[in-house]
Amino acid sequence: MSDQPPADHLKAQGRALVREAALVAGKWIPAGDDAIKVHSPADGSLLGRVPKLSAAQVDQAIDAAAGAFPAWARTKGKARGDILARWADLVTQNEDGLAALISLENGKPWKEALDEVRYANSFIRWFAGMAERLDGKAIESPNGEDLILAFREPVGPVAAITPWNFPAAMITRKAAAAFCAGCPVVLKPASATPFTGLALAALALEAGIPAECFSVVSGGQDVVGGRLTGSELIRKLSFTGSTSVGRKLAAQCAPTLKRMSMELGGAAPLLVFDDADLEVAVSGTVAGKFRAGGQTCVCPNRVYVQAGIKDAYLEALTMRVAALKVGDPFAPDTEIGPLIDEKGVTKVEDHIARTVAAGGKVLTGGQRMTGSYFQPTVIAGGDDELFCHEETFGPLVPVFTFDTEEQAISRANASEFGLAAFLFSDDLNRAMRVGRAIESGIVGINSGLISNAANPFGGVKQSGFGREGSTYGIDDYLQAKALTLALR
Ligand code: SIN
Numbered sequence: 001m002s003d004q005p006p007a008d009h010l011k012a013q014g015r016a017l018v019r020e021a022a023l024v025a026g027k028w029i030p031a032g033d034d035a036i037k038v039h040s041p042a043d044g045s046l047l048g049r050v051p052k053l054s055a056a057q058v059d060q061a062i063d064a065a066a067g068a069f070p071a072w073a074r075t076k077g078k079a080r081g082d083i084l085a086r087w088a089d090l091v092t093q094n095e096d097g098l099a100a101l102i103s104l105e106n107g108k109p110w111k112e113a114l115d116e117v118r119y120a121n122s123f124i125r126w127f128a129g130m131a132e133r134l135d136g137k138a139i140e141s142p143n144g145e146d147l148i149l150a151f152r153e154p155v156g157p158v159a160a161i162t163p164w165n166f167p168a169a170m171i172t173r174k175a176a177a178a179f180c181a182g183c184p185v186v187l188k189p190a191s192a193t194p195f196t197g198l199a200l201a202a203l204a205l206e207a208g209i210p211a212e213c214f215s216v217v218s219g220g221q222d223v224v225g226g227r228l229t230g231s232e233l234i235r236k237l238s239f240t241g242s243t244s245v246g247r248k249l250a251a252q253c254a255p256t257l258k259r260m261s262m263e264l265g266g267a268a269p270l271l272v273f274d275d276a277d278l279e280v281a282v283s284g285t286v287a288g289k290f291r292a293g294g295q296t297c298v299c300p301n302r303v304y305v306q307a308g309i310k311d312a313y314l315e316a317l318t319m320r321v322a323a324l325k326v327g328d329p330f331a332p333d334t335e336i337g338p339l340i341d342e343k344g345v346t347k348v349e350d351h352i353a354r355t356v357a358a359g360g361k362v363l364t365g366g367q368r369m370t371g372s373y374f375q376p377t378v379i380a381g382g383d384d385e386l387f388c389h390e391e392t393f394g395p396l397v398p399v400f401t402f403d404t405e406e407q408a409i410s411r412a413n414a415s416e417f418g419l420a421a422f423l424f425s426d427d428l429n430r431a432m433r434v435g436r437a438i439e440s441g442i443v444g445i446n447s448g449l450i451s452n453a454a455n456p457f458g459g460v461k462q463s464g465f466g467r468e469g470s471t472y473g474i475d476d477y478l479q480a481k482a483l484t485l486a487l488r
Contacts, residue, residue, distance in 0.1 A: 004110060004111060004332040005096065007328075007330035007331070010096065010097075010099075010100040010103075010110055010330055011100060011104065011330060013096055013097035013100045014097055014098075014099075014100025014101040014102075014103065014104045015047075015100075015101075015104070016097065017094070017097050017098065017100075017101045017195065017199040018047060018048045018101065018104075018195045018199075019195065019198045019199070019202065020035075020048045020049050020050060021050065021051065021198070022050060022051050022053055022057070022198075022215075022216055022217055022218045022219075023198060023201050023202070023214070023215055023216040024053075024057055024060050024061045024064070024215050024217065025060060025061060025064035025211055025212045025215055026205065026211025026212065029051055029053065029057065030051065031048075031049040031050050031051045032051055034052055035049035035050060035051055035052060036049060036050050036051075036052060036191050036194070036218060036219070037049050038050065038105055038191075038192065038193070038194060038195065040104055040105065040107070041105075041106065041107035041337070041338045041339065041340050041341060041371075041372055042103075042104075042107050042328060042329055042337060042338050042371070043371070044371065047104055047105055047195065048195065050191075050194045050195075050198075050218040051218055051219065052218070052219040052220055052223070053217050053218060053219040053223070053224060054219075054223070055223055055226075055227050057217070058186075058217050058219070058223065058224050058227040058228065059227060059231075061186045061215035061217050062157065062186055062227065062228070062231050062233050062234060063233070064184075064211075064212035064215065065157035065184035065185070065186050065212060065213065065215065065233070065234075066156075066157050066184075066233040067212060068184050068210055068212035068213045069154075069156055069157055069182075069183070069184055071210075072154075072182055072183075072184055072210060072213050073153070073154045073182035073183075074182075075182065076132075077131040077132040077133070077134055077180075077182075078131065078132040080131045080179060080180060080182065081127075081128045081129065081130070081131030081132050081180070082128075082208075083179070083207050083208040083209055084124055084125075084127055084128035084131060084176055084179060084180060084207075085124075085125070085128040086207035086208060087124050087128075087176075087203060087204050087207035087208075087209065088121050088124040088125045088128060089207075090203040090206055090207055091117065091120070091121045091124065091200070091203060092121060094199075094203065095114060095117045095118065095121070096114070097199075098113075098117045098168065098196065098199060098200070099113035099114040099116070099117050100113070100330075101167075101195055101196050101199055102116055102117070102167050102168060102193075102196050103329040103330060103337070104195075104329075105164075105167060105192070105193040105194075105195055105196065106164060106165070106167050106192075106193050106196075106340070107293075107329055107337040107338040107339070107340065107372075108292055108293065108329060108337050109329050109331075109334040109335060109336070109337050110329055110330055110334075111332075112291070112292070112337075113329070116166055116167075116168055116169050117168055119166075119168075119169045119451065119452070119453075120166075120168035120169040120171070120172040120173075120200075121172065122452065122453040123169065123172040123173045123176045123177070123453050123469060124172050124176045125453075126176070126453040126454075126469065127176040127177050127179070127180035127473075127474070128176070128180070130180050130471075130474060131179075131180045134152050134180075134181065134474070134478065135152070136149065136150045136151040136152050136480070137149075137150045138150075141484065145486070145487055146484050146485060146486045146487060147484070147485045147487060148482050148483070148484050148485075149482065149483045149484075149485060150480045150481070150482045151480070151481045151482075151483070152478040152479070152480060152481075153182075153478065153479055153480075153481045154181045154182035154183045154477060154478060154479075155181070155183060155235045155236050155259055155476075155477055155478065155479050156183060156233075156234075156235030156236065157183060157184045157185075157186065157233055157234050157235060157236075158174070158178045158183045158184070158185050158186070158234070158235070158236045158237075158238060158477065159185075159186050159187075159188070159228035159229070159231075159234045159236070159237045159238070160174040160175060160178070160185055160186070160187045160188070160237075160238050160239075161187075161188045161225065161228070161237070161238075161239045161240070161241065161249070162174070162187065162188070162189050162190060162197065162240055162241075163190050163240050163241050164190035164192040164193040164340055165292055165295045165296055165297075165340070166292070166296075167189065167190070167193035167195075167196035167197065168196050168197075168200060170240045171187060171189065171196075171197050171200055172200065173457070173468045173469055173473070174187075174238040174240075174261075174468065175187065175200075175204070175214070177468070177469075177473050177474055177476075177477050178236075178238075178477050179204075179209060179213070179214075180474060180477070181474055181477035181478050183235075183236070183477050184210075184212065184213035184214065185213065185214050185215075186215045186217060186228060186234065187201070187214070187215070187216045187217070188216075188217050188218070188219075188224050188225065188228060189216060189218070191218065192340060192341070194216075194218050197216050198216050201214050201215075201216045221245075225249065225252070226252065229249055229252035229253045229256075229258070230252060230255070230256065231256065232256050234256075234258060235258060235259060236258055236259035236260070236261075236476065236477065237249060237253050237258050237259070237260050237261075238260075238261040238466070238468075238476070239260070239261070239262055239263070239264075240263040240264075240297075241263075241264065242264065242265050243264040243265040243417070243462050243463070243464070246262045246264040246464060249262075250262065259476060259479075260465075260466070261458070261464075261465070261466025261467075261468065261476045262464030262465055262466060263297065263419075263457070263458055263459065263463075263464050263466070263468060264297070264417075264419070264459065264462065264463050264464035265297060265391050265417055265419070265462070265463060266297045266298060266301065266391060266417050266418075266419030266420055266440075266459065266463050267301045267302065267387060267388055267389065267390070267391055267415045267417040268288075268298055268299065268300050268301050268302075268417075268419060268420040268421055268422065268440070269300070269301070269302050269303075269304060269411065269412035269415070269421050269422070269438070270284075270285060270288065270289075270300035270302070270303045270304070270421070270422040270423070270424075270448075271303075271304050271305075271402075271408045271412060271421075271422070271423040271424065271425075271434065272285075272303065272304070272305040272306060272309060272313055272423075272424045273306050273309070273405075273408070273423070273424060273425040273427070273430065274306045274307075274308035274309045275425050275426050275427050275430070276309060276424035276425050276426060276446075277424070277426055277446070278309065278312055278313060278316060279316075280424060280446055281309075281313060281424035281446075282313065282316045282317050282320055283320075283448070284422065284424060284444070284446065284447055284448035284449075285300060285303060285317060285397065285422075285448055286317070286320050286321065286324075286448070287448040287449050288300050288422060288444070288447075288448025288449060288450075289395070289397050289448070290321075290324060290335070290336060290376060290395060291449070293336045293337060293338075293339060293374075293394065293395050294392065294393065294394045294395040294396065295339065295340065295344070295393050295394065297391070297419055297420070297463075298419055298420035298442065298450065298451065299420075300397070300422055300448070301387050301391055301392060301398075302384050302387035302388065302398055302400065303397055303398065303399045303400065304384075304399075304400050304401070304402050304408055304411055304412070305399055305400070305401060305402070306401070306402055306403070306408070307401055307402070307403055310399075310401050313399075314363065314378070314380055314399060317378055317397065317399070318363045318364050318378050321364050321365065321376045321377070321378050321397065322364040322365070322376075324336055324376045324395075326369065326373055326374075326375065326376065327373075336376060336395060337373075338371055338372040338373045339372045339373070339374055339394055339395075340372070341372055342372060344372060344393060344394055345368050345372050345374055345394070347392065347393060347394060348368075348374050348377070348392055348393075348394035348395070348396050349368060351386065351387070351390070351392045351394075351396060351398075352366055352377060352379060352396060354382075354386055355379050355381075355382035355383070355386065355398055356379070356382065357382075358382040358383040358386075359381055359382050359383075360379045360380065360381045360382025360383075360398065361379065361380050361381055362377065362378070362379050363378040363379065363380055364376070364377065364378050365377030365378065365395070365396075366379070374394060374395055375395070376395040377395060377396045377397065378397045378399065379396065379397070379398050379399070380398075380399045380400075381399075381400070381401075382398065382400075384398070384400045384411060384414075385414075388411075388414045388415040389415060389416065389417075391417075405430065405433075405434065408434065409434060409437045409438065412438050412439075413437075413438065413439045415461075416461055416462040417440075417459070417461060417462050417463045418439045418440040418441060418459050418460040418461035418462070418463050419440060419441055419442065419458075419459035419463035419464075420440055420441070420442045420443070420444070420450060420459075421435075421438045421440040421442070421443045421444070422443070422444040422445075422447070422448055422450075423435060423438070423443065423444075423445055423446075424445075424446055425445075425446070426446075431445045431446070439460060439461060440459065440460060440463070441456075441457075441458045441459040441460050441463065441467075442455065442456075442457060442458070442459075452469070453469045453470070454469065454470055455469060455470055456468075456469065456470040456471075456472040456473065457469050457470070457473075
């Protein structure tokens with residue numbers, strides 16, 4: 001039995017939150033003739049349009065943020081925290097509609113979209129609580145006489161560039177941290193899913209975030225991304241997206257020496273040892289892999305299972321994956337919605353074709369369905385090399401075999417990426433040993449779900465740098481200011 005409200009009711013709630021505009025310093029700028037069209041991945045219908053802002057309009061948002069920065073930075077931490085808490089309350093009050101909006105523009109099932117809204121809101125609440133705890137340090141000078149007072153001050157106006165796979169959570173993880181620290185934000189949401197960000201910003205302004213401190217700018221990456229990264233007034237960029245785009249943005253930020261947080265691509269390994277609990281390993285694989293239909297940077301991209309447990313694992317995994325319900329995001333029993341677009345579908349097809357050509361065997365799924373829906377797929381064997389270097393970003397689990405712990409670690413680390421990794425073992429010593437040896441920022445041990453506000457989220461190697469959420473997530477928005485007090 002589902003307690004999900006009827007689809008028509010939810011869709012109407014989601015559509016009511018669509019604003020066909022950009023938000024610049026409190027003014028809604030409507031979409032003109034030359035606008036970005038936003039389509040539903042579920043049925044291709046047009047949801048609405050957002051404007052392609054000019055360079056001058058993006059500059060207005062930046063100038064407003066810079067102008068508002070000193071007063072926002074001086075606002076007491078407690079007051080900023082109270083505003084964030086009010087924002088979180090408003091998000092909670094609107095969570096059904098926000099979830100519907102996510103389902104409409106992103107295609108994830110409504111229940112999963114509701115989980116995302118709550119996940120997104122957990123960052124707002126997390127940083128609401130932190131805003132009055134941004135204390136500095138008193139340090140004794142080496143001369144034994146002076147006192148150094150190190151304050152933690154906000155870095156300045158922040159640009160946030162966010163992806164389509166989590167249209168709410170990737171925004172709040174950045175914006176709530178920035179507001180907590182005392183930084184204004186100019187946000188560029190993904191062009192495929194701009195409406196959730198606009199709806200969140202409207203609620204933030206209603207909660208009391210000053211209008212100049214939160215603009216949402218839409219348009220071409222060249223114009224909008226170019227102005228944000230090139231501006232001297234923007235003092236930090238926080239980006240979530242692909243490694244290739246991250247590199248370009250980093251190069252664009254170099255002349256103005258901005259702070260950067262880069263949450264980039266991954267190719268997460270998932271290791272299953274002979275001593276793992278089979279049910280825990282299979283459930284963890286399915287939960288991690290099929291979250292957002294496999295379209296997350298942290299979902300397992302390649303599974304390595306030890307020879308002794310391989311047959312049992314493959315049999316149980318195949319049964320579970322074959323039973324997953326693919327369908328309309330608003331149908332109550334849907335577990336997997338459509339992929340974001342046709343490009344996403346052809347990538348999954350390409351990975352399956354290349355793995356089959358290398359000797360892999362499709363155990364379930366393997367085919368595109370109607371539109372951008374794709375069958376959840378398990379494939380065993382073939383060459384893992386492809387999956388060490390390319391993220392599938394779709395509902396495909398490729399499974400390979402290993403014999404020894406050393407081999408497992410070596411394959412896990414055979415990638416330029418290092419965002420997330422997972423391992424399943426009931427031997428605590430092994431779990432700690434392997435967990436420490438894997439080159440990645442986040443490791444799930446006996447769990448496929450590692451994303452929450454308390455976890456320092458971020459990668460190593462070509463998966464980027466900086467941490468989001470957790471007690472570390474504020475650090476990139478603050479800088480030390482040291483006063484030396486000479487005592488006599
Ligand atoms: C991502 O896919 O970039 C982030 C996913 C998450 O926060 O779990």
